[in-house]
Amino acid sequence: MGLRREPTARQVRLGAELRRLREAAGLTGREAAALLGVSSTQINQIEYGFTGVSEKRLRSLAAHYSCTDEEWVAALAAMATDRTRGWWEQYRGQLPSSFLDIAELEHHATHRRDVESLNIPGLLQTEAYAHAVFSYRVPELPYSDTELRVAHRMQRRTVIEGPASIPYEAVIHEAALRIRVGDRPAARAQLARVLELSEADNVTVRVIPFDLDGFAGAWSTMMFAGGAVPKLDTVVRDAPHGTGFVDSEAQLASFRTLFRKVETASLEPERSRDLIHRLAKEL
Numbered sequence: 361m362g363l364r365r366e367p368t369a370r371q372v373r374l375g376a377e378l379r380r381l382r383e384a385a386g387l388t389g390r391e392a393a394a395l396l397g398v399s400s401t402q403i404n405q406i407e408y409g410f411t412g413v414s415e416k417r418l419r420s421l422a423a424h425y426s427c428t429d430e431e432w433v434a435a436l437a438a439m440a441t442d443r444t445r446g447w448w449e450q451y452r453g454q455l456p457s458s459f460l461d462i463a464e465l466e467h468h469a470t471h472r473r474d475v476e477s478l479n480i481p482g483l484l485q486t487e488a489y490a491h492a493v494f495s496y497r498v499p500e501l502p503y504s505d506t507e508l509r510v511a512h513r514m515q516r517r518t519v520i521e522g523p524a525s526i527p528y529e530a531v532i533h534e535a536a537l538r539i540r541v542g543d544r545p546a547a548r549a550q551l552a553r554v555l556e557l558s559e560a561d562n563v564t565v566r567v568i569p570f571d572l573d574g575f576a577g578a579w580s581t582m583m584f585a586g587g588a589v590p591k592l593d594t595v596v597r598d599a600p601h602g603t604g605f606v607d608s609e610a611q612l613a614s615f616r617t618l619f620r621k622v623e624t625a626s627l628e629p630e631r632s633r634d635l636i637h638r639l640a641k642e643l
Contacts, residue, residue: 367409369461369605370468373594374439376607378421379407385425395424415441435588442468451512458603459512465585465594465605466519471526473584475622477533477568479541480550481583482513483520484530484557484565489550490514492542520563529564531619531626533578537567537639544643551640558633566626567635575625580618 364371382392382403389407393400396417405411413421415437422433448463466472474481480489487510494501494509501509520528537554540547558565568575583596595606595615606612627635 363405363410366457368457368464370439370442370464371412372409373592373605373607374413374436375407375409377436377592378413378418381422381425381427382407385427387425392421392424396420413440429591432589432591435592438588439592447515447518448512451508454508455512456602459509461605462583462596462603463512463516465596466516468588469519469526469585470588471586472519472528473582473586473619474528474530474532475580475582475619476530476536477578477581478536478539480536480554481530481532483517483528484554485513486546486550486553487514488542488546492546496541520557520560525560525562527562527564529566529623531566531568531622533568534570534635534639535578537636548640548643551636551643555633555636555640558629558636564629565632565636566623566629567632568622568626569635572625577618577622577625580622582615582619584615584619 367375382389387395389403390400393403396403402411406413418437418440419433422436427433444464444467446464446467448460448467451460472483474483479493482490485493490510490513491506494506497506519526532554537551542550554565557563581597585594585596587593590612591609593607593612593616595612597604597606606615626632
Protein backbone atom coordinates (compact mmCIF):
# COMPACT_ATOMS: atom_id res chain seq x y z
CA MET A 361 0.00 0.00 0.00
CA GLY A 362 1.25 3.48 -0.88
CA LEU A 363 1.73 6.26 1.64
CA ARG A 364 -1.14 8.70 2.14
CA ARG A 365 -0.31 12.38 1.96
CA GLU A 366 -3.17 13.40 4.24
CA PRO A 367 -4.88 10.60 6.18
CA THR A 368 -8.52 11.17 7.09
CA ALA A 369 -9.56 11.38 10.74
CA ARG A 370 -11.05 7.88 10.41
CA GLN A 371 -7.77 6.46 9.11
CA VAL A 372 -5.84 8.20 11.88
CA ARG A 373 -8.27 6.80 14.45
CA LEU A 374 -7.74 3.23 13.23
CA GLY A 375 -3.99 3.63 13.60
CA ALA A 376 -4.38 5.17 17.05
CA GLU A 377 -6.49 2.22 18.22
CA LEU A 378 -3.85 -0.23 17.01
CA ARG A 379 -1.18 1.77 18.80
CA ARG A 380 -3.24 1.67 22.01
CA LEU A 381 -3.60 -2.09 21.68
CA ARG A 382 0.14 -2.50 21.21
CA GLU A 383 1.00 -0.27 24.17
CA ALA A 384 -1.52 -2.08 26.38
CA ALA A 385 0.27 -5.32 25.48
CA GLY A 386 3.59 -3.79 26.55
CA LEU A 387 5.22 -4.21 23.14
CA THR A 388 7.44 -1.78 21.26
CA GLY A 389 6.94 -0.93 17.61
CA ARG A 390 10.05 -2.94 16.79
CA GLU A 391 8.67 -6.01 18.59
CA ALA A 392 5.31 -5.69 16.82
CA ALA A 393 7.10 -5.41 13.48
CA ALA A 394 9.06 -8.61 14.20
CA LEU A 395 5.81 -10.46 14.89
CA LEU A 396 4.48 -9.50 11.44
CA GLY A 397 7.79 -9.78 9.64
CA VAL A 398 7.77 -6.13 8.58
CA SER A 399 9.89 -3.10 9.44
CA SER A 400 9.27 -0.91 12.47
CA THR A 401 8.83 1.97 10.02
CA GLN A 402 5.83 0.21 8.50
CA ILE A 403 4.27 -0.31 11.93
CA ASN A 404 4.77 3.39 12.61
CA GLN A 405 3.13 4.32 9.30
CA ILE A 406 0.14 2.09 10.09
CA GLU A 407 -0.26 3.53 13.58
CA TYR A 408 -0.28 7.11 12.30
CA GLY A 409 -2.64 6.40 9.42
CA PHE A 410 -0.13 6.99 6.63
CA THR A 411 -0.71 3.52 5.24
CA GLY A 412 -3.48 0.97 5.51
CA VAL A 413 -3.50 -2.49 7.00
CA SER A 414 -5.19 -5.63 5.70
CA GLU A 415 -7.80 -7.42 7.78
CA LYS A 416 -5.49 -10.44 8.02
CA ARG A 417 -2.62 -8.39 9.43
CA LEU A 418 -4.94 -6.44 11.74
CA ARG A 419 -6.35 -9.63 13.23
CA SER A 420 -2.85 -11.04 13.53
CA LEU A 421 -1.73 -7.96 15.44
CA ALA A 422 -4.79 -8.15 17.70
CA ALA A 423 -4.01 -11.79 18.47
CA HIS A 424 -0.37 -10.98 19.24
CA TYR A 425 -1.59 -8.16 21.49
CA SER A 426 -3.83 -10.65 23.34
CA CYS A 427 -6.97 -8.64 22.57
CA THR A 428 -9.98 -10.85 23.34
CA ASP A 429 -12.67 -8.27 22.57
CA GLU A 430 -13.90 -9.76 19.30
CA GLU A 431 -16.55 -7.08 18.78
CA TRP A 432 -13.89 -4.37 18.98
CA VAL A 433 -11.54 -6.27 16.64
CA ALA A 434 -14.38 -6.79 14.15
CA ALA A 435 -15.15 -3.06 14.24
CA LEU A 436 -11.49 -2.25 13.60
CA ALA A 437 -11.40 -4.75 10.75
CA ALA A 438 -14.45 -3.06 9.22
CA MET A 439 -12.62 0.29 9.42
CA ALA A 440 -9.53 -1.22 7.80
CA THR A 441 -11.43 -2.70 4.86
CA ASP A 442 -13.89 0.16 4.32
CA ARG A 443 -13.59 1.70 0.86
CA THR A 444 -16.54 4.06 1.07
CA ARG A 445 -16.31 7.17 -1.08
CA GLY A 446 -19.26 9.15 0.21
CA TRP A 447 -20.90 12.33 -1.01
CA TRP A 448 -18.38 14.41 0.95
CA GLU A 449 -15.62 13.44 -1.48
CA GLN A 450 -16.98 15.94 -4.00
CA TYR A 451 -15.72 18.68 -1.65
CA ARG A 452 -12.17 17.37 -1.32
CA GLY A 453 -9.73 20.09 -2.21
CA GLN A 454 -12.48 22.70 -1.91
CA LEU A 455 -13.18 22.63 1.84
CA PRO A 456 -10.89 22.07 4.85
CA SER A 457 -10.35 18.37 5.54
CA SER A 458 -12.13 18.67 8.91
CA PHE A 459 -15.44 19.28 7.07
CA LEU A 460 -15.02 16.01 5.21
CA ASP A 461 -13.87 14.17 8.34
CA ILE A 462 -17.02 15.21 10.22
CA ALA A 463 -19.27 14.08 7.37
CA GLU A 464 -17.49 10.71 7.21
CA LEU A 465 -17.68 10.35 10.98
CA GLU A 466 -21.44 10.94 10.90
CA HIS A 467 -21.89 8.53 7.99
CA HIS A 468 -20.45 5.70 10.09
CA ALA A 469 -21.99 6.79 13.42
CA THR A 470 -24.58 4.66 15.20
CA HIS A 471 -26.06 7.71 16.95
CA ARG A 472 -25.40 11.45 17.35
CA ARG A 473 -25.70 13.84 20.28
CA ASP A 474 -25.23 17.60 20.36
CA VAL A 475 -25.03 20.16 23.15
CA GLU A 476 -25.16 23.82 22.06
CA SER A 477 -25.47 27.03 24.07
CA LEU A 478 -25.14 29.83 21.49
CA ASN A 479 -25.92 28.28 18.11
CA ILE A 480 -28.51 25.94 16.68
CA PRO A 481 -26.76 22.57 16.07
CA GLY A 482 -25.57 22.20 12.49
CA LEU A 483 -27.83 19.22 11.71
CA LEU A 484 -30.89 21.30 12.64
CA GLN A 485 -29.94 24.49 10.79
CA THR A 486 -31.84 25.95 7.87
CA GLU A 487 -29.95 27.06 4.79
CA ALA A 488 -30.48 30.74 5.72
CA TYR A 489 -29.16 30.18 9.25
CA ALA A 490 -26.07 28.33 8.01
CA HIS A 491 -25.42 31.04 5.43
CA ALA A 492 -25.57 33.72 8.14
CA VAL A 493 -23.15 31.75 10.35
CA PHE A 494 -20.55 31.27 7.62
CA SER A 495 -20.95 34.84 6.34
CA TYR A 496 -20.00 36.21 9.77
CA ARG A 497 -16.57 34.60 9.63
CA VAL A 498 -13.46 36.78 10.04
CA PRO A 499 -11.64 37.11 7.74
CA GLU A 500 -14.66 37.12 5.47
CA LEU A 501 -14.92 34.21 3.05
CA PRO A 502 -15.45 34.66 -0.68
CA TYR A 503 -19.11 34.13 -1.59
CA SER A 504 -18.30 30.88 -3.45
CA ASP A 505 -16.56 29.44 -0.35
CA THR A 506 -19.53 30.36 1.83
CA GLU A 507 -21.88 28.64 -0.59
CA LEU A 508 -19.74 25.48 -0.53
CA ARG A 509 -19.85 25.37 3.27
CA VAL A 510 -23.61 25.87 3.32
CA ALA A 511 -24.17 23.16 0.70
CA HIS A 512 -21.96 20.76 2.64
CA ARG A 513 -23.86 21.45 5.88
CA MET A 514 -27.20 20.88 4.19
CA GLN A 515 -26.03 17.53 2.81
CA ARG A 516 -24.88 16.46 6.27
CA ARG A 517 -28.54 16.47 7.35
CA THR A 518 -29.12 13.19 5.51
CA VAL A 519 -27.71 11.42 8.56
CA ILE A 520 -30.91 12.26 10.51
CA GLU A 521 -33.36 12.69 7.61
CA GLY A 522 -32.30 10.16 5.00
CA PRO A 523 -33.34 6.51 4.56
CA ALA A 524 -30.47 5.39 6.81
CA SER A 525 -31.14 8.01 9.50
CA ILE A 526 -29.70 7.39 12.96
CA PRO A 527 -30.95 8.33 16.47
CA TYR A 528 -30.18 11.96 17.24
CA GLU A 529 -30.41 13.94 20.49
CA ALA A 530 -29.87 17.68 20.81
CA VAL A 531 -29.74 19.72 24.01
CA ILE A 532 -29.99 23.42 23.18
CA HIS A 533 -29.85 26.36 25.57
CA GLU A 534 -32.66 28.88 25.24
CA ALA A 535 -30.02 31.50 24.39
CA ALA A 536 -29.29 29.74 21.08
CA LEU A 537 -33.00 29.75 20.24
CA ARG A 538 -33.36 33.46 20.98
CA ILE A 539 -30.26 34.79 19.24
CA ARG A 540 -31.25 36.11 15.80
CA VAL A 541 -28.39 34.90 13.65
CA GLY A 542 -30.32 36.18 10.63
CA ASP A 543 -33.33 38.49 10.35
CA ARG A 544 -36.71 37.98 12.02
CA PRO A 545 -38.27 35.82 9.24
CA ALA A 546 -35.12 33.64 9.15
CA ALA A 547 -35.25 33.23 12.94
CA ARG A 548 -38.91 32.24 12.76
CA ALA A 549 -38.19 29.74 9.99
CA GLN A 550 -35.30 28.29 12.01
CA LEU A 551 -37.48 27.65 15.06
CA ALA A 552 -40.11 26.08 12.82
CA ARG A 553 -37.43 23.81 11.40
CA VAL A 554 -36.32 22.69 14.86
CA LEU A 555 -39.94 21.95 15.78
CA GLU A 556 -40.51 20.00 12.57
CA LEU A 557 -37.46 17.81 13.09
CA SER A 558 -38.25 17.28 16.78
CA GLU A 559 -41.39 15.41 15.71
CA ALA A 560 -39.36 12.73 13.89
CA ASP A 561 -39.16 9.35 15.62
CA ASN A 562 -35.36 9.35 15.60
CA VAL A 563 -34.91 12.96 16.81
CA THR A 564 -35.11 14.24 20.39
CA VAL A 565 -34.74 17.94 21.16
CA ARG A 566 -34.43 19.24 24.71
CA VAL A 567 -34.10 22.84 25.84
CA ILE A 568 -32.29 24.32 28.83
CA PRO A 569 -34.41 27.33 29.88
CA PHE A 570 -33.02 30.65 31.07
CA ASP A 571 -34.87 30.36 34.38
CA LEU A 572 -33.15 27.12 35.39
CA ASP A 573 -31.38 27.54 38.73
CA GLY A 574 -27.88 26.24 39.25
CA PHE A 575 -26.92 25.62 35.62
CA ALA A 576 -23.19 26.26 35.19
CA GLY A 577 -22.69 24.11 32.10
CA ALA A 578 -23.09 26.67 29.31
CA TRP A 579 -19.49 25.91 28.29
CA SER A 580 -20.20 22.21 27.71
CA THR A 581 -20.85 22.29 23.96
CA MET A 582 -20.08 19.07 22.14
CA MET A 583 -20.78 16.94 19.12
CA PHE A 584 -20.83 13.27 20.14
CA ALA A 585 -20.78 10.52 17.51
CA GLY A 586 -21.38 6.93 18.58
CA GLY A 587 -19.06 4.34 17.08
CA ALA A 588 -19.73 0.74 16.11
CA VAL A 589 -18.62 -0.08 19.67
CA PRO A 590 -18.37 2.41 22.58
CA LYS A 591 -14.56 2.36 22.39
CA LEU A 592 -14.88 3.95 18.94
CA ASP A 593 -17.08 6.85 20.05
CA THR A 594 -15.78 10.31 19.10
CA VAL A 595 -16.35 13.82 20.41
CA VAL A 596 -15.79 16.77 18.09
CA ARG A 597 -15.10 20.21 19.56
CA ASP A 598 -14.28 23.53 17.97
CA ALA A 599 -11.11 25.20 19.24
CA PRO A 600 -9.18 28.38 18.34
CA HIS A 601 -6.67 26.31 16.35
CA GLY A 602 -9.35 24.32 14.51
CA THR A 603 -11.58 21.30 14.90
CA GLY A 604 -10.51 18.76 17.52
CA PHE A 605 -11.39 15.05 17.54
CA VAL A 606 -11.43 13.56 21.05
CA ASP A 607 -11.15 9.78 21.32
CA SER A 608 -9.23 8.77 24.47
CA GLU A 609 -11.21 6.43 26.71
CA ALA A 610 -10.90 8.70 29.77
CA GLN A 611 -12.05 11.81 27.90
CA LEU A 612 -14.94 9.97 26.26
CA ALA A 613 -16.10 8.79 29.68
CA SER A 614 -16.03 12.40 30.92
CA PHE A 615 -18.07 13.63 27.96
CA ARG A 616 -20.66 10.88 28.41
CA THR A 617 -21.07 11.95 32.03
CA LEU A 618 -21.24 15.60 31.00
CA PHE A 619 -23.94 14.89 28.43
CA ARG A 620 -26.03 13.06 31.03
CA LYS A 621 -25.71 16.03 33.40
CA VAL A 622 -26.80 18.52 30.75
CA GLU A 623 -29.59 16.23 29.56
CA THR A 624 -30.89 15.85 33.13
CA ALA A 625 -30.92 19.64 33.55
CA SER A 626 -32.96 20.18 30.37
CA LEU A 627 -36.73 20.17 29.89
CA GLU A 628 -38.54 17.06 28.72
CA PRO A 629 -39.10 16.95 24.91
CA GLU A 630 -42.77 17.97 25.11
CA ARG A 631 -42.08 20.93 27.39
CA SER A 632 -39.14 21.85 25.17
CA ARG A 633 -41.43 21.98 22.12
CA ASP A 634 -43.88 24.16 24.06
CA LEU A 635 -41.07 26.63 24.84
CA ILE A 636 -39.91 26.71 21.21
CA HIS A 637 -43.53 27.30 20.10
CA ARG A 638 -43.79 30.24 22.49
CA LEU A 639 -40.52 31.74 21.28
CA ALA A 640 -41.65 31.41 17.66
CA LYS A 641 -44.90 33.25 18.42
CA GLU A 642 -42.96 36.09 19.99
CA LEU A 643 -41.08 36.78 16.73
